[in-house]
Amino acid sequence: MRSWQTAGPVAWEQRFQAMVTVVPYVLLAALAGLTVVLSPDFGLDLVLCAVAAVWNLVFFTVHPPWRRRPGIMAVFLTGLIVIGFVLAARHAWFGFYTPALYFFAFRIIGWPREVFYIAGVAVVAGTAQANGSDYGTWAGRLTWLAVVLANLVPMCLLAWLTQLGARYFAIREAALDESREANAQLATALADNAALQEKLLEQARAAGVLAERSRMAREIHDTLAQGLTGIVTQLQAADHAAGDPVAWRRHHQAATALARESLTEARRSVNELRPEPLETGRLADAVGEVAARWSARQGIPVQVTVTGDTRVMRPEAEVALLRTAQEALANVAKHAGDAGRVGLTLSYMDREVALDVRDDGPGFDPAARTGGFGLEAMRQRIEALSGTLQIESEVGGGTGISACLPAQLPEVPA
Known part of the structure; x- marks a missing residue:
């Protein structure tokens, strides 16, 4: 009524x-x-x-x-x-x-x-x-x-x-x-979604920080810690050979060489924290620059090849591939000192971008290899961006590392 x-x-x-x-x-x-x-x-x-x-x-x-x-x-x-x-x-x-x-x-x-x-x-x-x-x-x-x-x-x-x-x-x-x-529910849902996206972003950032800290810890363990251990060992041996000038000089020279190598590794690790080559050029240019520096430092020729139409990728993808190249070259310097040449290929395909690093060094058996975290760090970095990392090596047959990322990465919540 x-x-x-x-x-x-x-x-x-x-x-x-x-x-x-x-x-x-x-x-x-x-x-x-x-x-x-x-x-x-x-x-x-x-x-x-x-x-x-x-x-x-x-x-x-x-x-x-x-x-x-x-x-x-x-x-x-x-x-x-x-x-x-x-x-x-x-x-x-x-x-x-x-x-x-x-x-x-x-x-x-x-x-x-x-x-x-x-x-x-x-x-x-x-x-x-x-x-x-x-x-x-x-x-x-x-x-x-x-x-x-x-x-x-x-x-x-x-x-x-x-x-x-x-x-x-x-x-x-x-x-x-x-x-x-309905508008009120939508506004609430949008607010909840924004809060969730912010939380996911914070978690992603925290995971990235932890991953980078883990990588640096492994890198320090495999380079600086081992180098310092070797230096201490050589100095102790020099003390024990104080009465033998020839032996003392040999241990002193070995400790000095290890110190120089450790300093080089420390500088390389610091440089990796801020990939300066990417700030002034594209990924292909940055990879070429990194390879040229490494070749000049190690005395091993590196042939860089770029195939396909180069294009700009998302920053995190370019950083991941550049770091993979640096890590692979560092592994060549550490584990394939007898390598006569290194080939580095950056391939731009329709849906993927691939980075291949191959050397003609002594190689190794991937199933039997233990110790060292460089390869695992590379795998974690690539797989975190929905990519794949493959390692091919055999004793006496050199080593090949292939990293592949999708050309368009999934959107990160913002």
Whole structure:
């Protein structure tokens, strides 16, 4: 039911409250005064006006909770319609009281029962407008009926259109509420997703830091720690050979050579922390520069070959491949000192970019090799970017390392 408390905006309800509190009484008072002036027999009319006012006061004005009870409101409006009909039948000017009756019928009785009360008010209005017709003749009766229908049809049609508008408004409000709820849920989901992405990014950064620390720890263990151990061993041997100048000089020269090698390895490790070649050129140029420096330092020729159309890759991919090249060349220097040449090939393919480093050194048996973490560090770095690392070697047959990364890496959450 479209009760007066819930239907329509707050401002409209406030106006409705003022209307039902004042307007019916003002109309009754004005019409009663007009009856006293125009009708010599006004006693019954004044009594009926007083009854209508008291009826309105008792059932509606002083008992607001009764307005939520359809049964009481039906009795209330039926009584007003009956009183209004009697007054309209006596005097035509009481038709001016019907706006108050229409107002009550449209507002306090729910659909579809309100149609019957609207029809009753239309009868009151038609009776007032046809007042003076000769109801003893068919012409008078038909005139009254026509006037009643002229009031009833448009008012019932208005009630139906009002109901359609109310339904449309309710459906629209429900849709808006659902939309607001969906937007709120979407906003919450987006906020949760952003928080999750931030958390994943932090975890990825932390994992990258830990991986790099692990790699550097392995590198230090395999280079600096072993070099320092060798230096200490040679110095201790030199102390024991203090009485033998030739032996002392040999151990001293060995310790000096180990110190120089350890210093070189330390500088190489520091340089790997910041791949400067990538800051000034593409990956192909950076790999060529690294290979040239290594060749000049080790005295081993390196042939660099680039195939396919060079293109810019994501920074983490270029860094991974450059570090792989540096690590592979360092392994050649450490484990393949007898190598006569090294080949380094960078291949740009449609969906992949591959780096191959091969030497003609003594090689090794991958299944039997233990110790050292350089190869494992390379594998972890490449596989972390959805790539693959393959190692091919045999005793006396050289060593080949092949790293392959997808041309387009999966997006990192941002």
